[in-house]
Every structure is written in C-alpha cells, then in structure tokens.
Amino acid sequence: MNLNTDSNHKERVDGVGIYIHIPFCKQACFYCDFHFSTSLKKKDELIDALIVELELRKSEFENDTVATIYFGGGTPSLLSLEEIETILKAVYDNYSVIENPEITLEANPDDLSETKILELAKSNINRLSIGVQSFFEADLKLMNRAHNATEAKHCLELATQYFDNISVDLIYGIPGATHEQWQENIQTVLDFNIPHISSYALTVEPKTALATLIKKGKIEDVDEVHAEAQFHMLINQLKEAGFIHYELSNFSKPGYFSINNSAYWKGKKYIGIGPSAHSFSGESRSWNISNNSKYIQAIQLKTLPSEIEILSVNDKYNEYVMTGLRTIWGVSLETIVAVFGSDFKTYILAQADKYLNEELLYIEDNNLKVTTKGKFLSDGIASQLFKI
C-alpha cells in the first residue's frame, strides 16, 4: 500500500533535485561533523563559485525538470535574502524548473528574527527546516547550539504566522535529558502545529568535540537503551498526533512529506552544489571537495572539484535495500526482480529469513519492511542483506 496519498506530491517527486550547500556556521555544535567554517571571510567568493558551478553543470539536467531546490548546510539562514535570490536566479537561468517547486531553506532559530522571516516569506522559499534540537537550556548548552530555549520557541511562534510548510529538527538521546523532557520537546512542537518533524539520535562522531568531552569524562556518554526508548516515544506520540512515519528519521502530516528527501529515497537524480555536496546521477555518485578555498579555486578555473564513483550492480542493490528499509515504501521484491534479477530476490529472502522469524522484518504486498520493533535496528539489518 502506498501511504503517500498526496497526488500533487507524487507528481512533483518525479522531477529531479538540486541541493546547495552553504558551508558557514556561527559556532560549531559539539556533535557535528558536517562541513562548515565559522569564518565568513570567503562568503562572497563562495557564493560566486556556487553560481559558476550551477552554470558548469547545467548539461547534467538537460533533459530533466527540477522539482525541489534545497539550501542545506552549514547554516543557510546566515545568508541575506539578496544572496539567496542571486543563487536562485542562477538555478532558474540554467535549469528547467517546474512551476511550483519545493524550495527549502535550513534555518537556525537565532537567525530567524521577525524581519528575516517576513523577508523570507516574500521570497520564493516555501519551506523552512528549522534546527531547534531541544527546548531545554541544558541540552542546548551541552550541544553548544548558538540559540537558547526562548529563541527556539519565539522563532516557531513567528515562523508559523508566515509559513505553512515547516519542518523542525529535534535530537533525542541527549545525555542527562529525561524521558519527560523529551516528551515535552515533542509536545511543544505539536503545540505549534508544525506539520513535519525530522528527528535524529545524538550520534558521537569521531574527532568531534563531543567525542573528546565524553572521553575526558566531562560529558556523560550517550546511552543506546535510553535513546531507543526515546525513539519509540517519538513514534507513539507522533502517531497519536496524526503523523505518518514515512522514513526512519522523518514524520509528516499527510501532504507534507519532504519532496527533497523523498526524491533521495526513491533514487531520483540530484546534483549537489558547493563544497562537500554529493550528487547522484542514477549510475554514479560524486562528491565535491570539502575545503572551501580549494573548492573556490577549482571552480574559478572552471573545473569540478569532485570525485566520482561508478556504482556496480551490487552497490545499487545495497543502496536500494538500505534506503528502502528506512522508508514506509519498503523494499519492493517486484523491483528487485525487475531491476536486479530473480537471483537477487532469492538472495534477499534467504538473508531476511532470520529477521522475518524474529519479527524485525515483515512482508506486505510483496514489499519487505521493518516492523516497529526492528526500526531502531534498520541500518544494521539492511547491512546483513547486502551483497558484497
């Protein structure tokens, strides 16, 4: 059964996507290993380079129509409206874009003043993805977020007056945060009538400040059992509130599925513009260099600073299994046969047998899916179904 009942959404997800990486942040969150610089010195040069990269790569989408444009980061809300519009103009000048594309801006609460929200509301941006993470001061301090709890609430109060399509990011499994506080965080987002939530378990990435602070005993280690319990609270609380759990970390009211993310998960093509951005052509994946200066230098010479990996049949199968198991659409056994052949179906069913017996996986309408019990383990289960 396809739970994605919004026909407009289905139609629009048929287009391709453009992701634009804005590699600047005010300060470094202790847990984050995404690519960003806290110095804005190269901002103007970088914006010029993004525009040149958009021009250089237009032939990749010669026969495609863009349905979603996503400003991610880093912190795209650090840009002025003028800067955002200059980049958007380069998209429109070089690509064919559907009439009403989804245009998302990732925004941090401390950037969302009323003036800024008003400006954004008048622009072509029609979706805000706001990185709240928590409404508790202790959590925000522990993670070194740039905003405080008052700002987190105030920005939602303002944003909901001018935007309908809003997503809020929340982090669970934060050391010291109780289950009651976590439930209060979810409830606060619900009270603002937000239609989309992305929620991630706090992950200790190697070489981050969080990893060092935990090693030194300054911050308590994350507790997997605690995090898993909070993940299930999230699932239950949002289900009760009428949300669809459409991907492992994403929950949406009907009609508000992220077109950008759904396109990724459905294996649509996308190009990633900017340092560290990755792209998917259907046959290959590529990654731009992360270093801002090296990225700018290469683009100024009209070369693409990227590495490319051609995907083998097994790579494509593995990716399909990994992303499929994360979504409500599951892994279609029909698609497995049609795209990879019946040997792959025999293989996946043999590998899945153990998990089917343990009720971590189930089959519905010829689609292999994870049960609620299996959800927290989804990526681990997927890796056991891989072909190496």
Ligand SMILES: C[S@@+](CC[C@H](N)C(=O)[O-])C[C@H]1O[C@@H](n2cnc3c(N)ncnc32)[C@H](O)[C@@H]1O
């Ligand atoms: C890379 S940020 C970019 C958007 C924006 N700067 C923000 O902080 O929301 C996108 C999301 O990834 C989450 N994230 C990054 N590293 C993480 C980690 N180690 N554990 C959990 N969530 C993480 C962030 O908290 C945020 O919600």
Ligand SMILES: C[S@@+](CC[C@H](N)C(=O)[O-])C[C@H]1O[C@@H](n2cnc3c(N)ncnc32)[C@H](O)[C@@H]1O
């Ligand atoms: C998937 S997005 C979060 C989704 C978001 N909360 C929403 O639903 O709108 C999380 C982060 O992934 C990274 N990201 C997404 N697409 C990317 C791409 N093509 N290249 C590089 N980074 C990407 C960005 O750092 C972005 O902040």
Ligand code: SF4
């Ligand atoms: S979580 Fe967001 S604001 Fe924090 S450092 Fe990472 S990209 Fe920047």
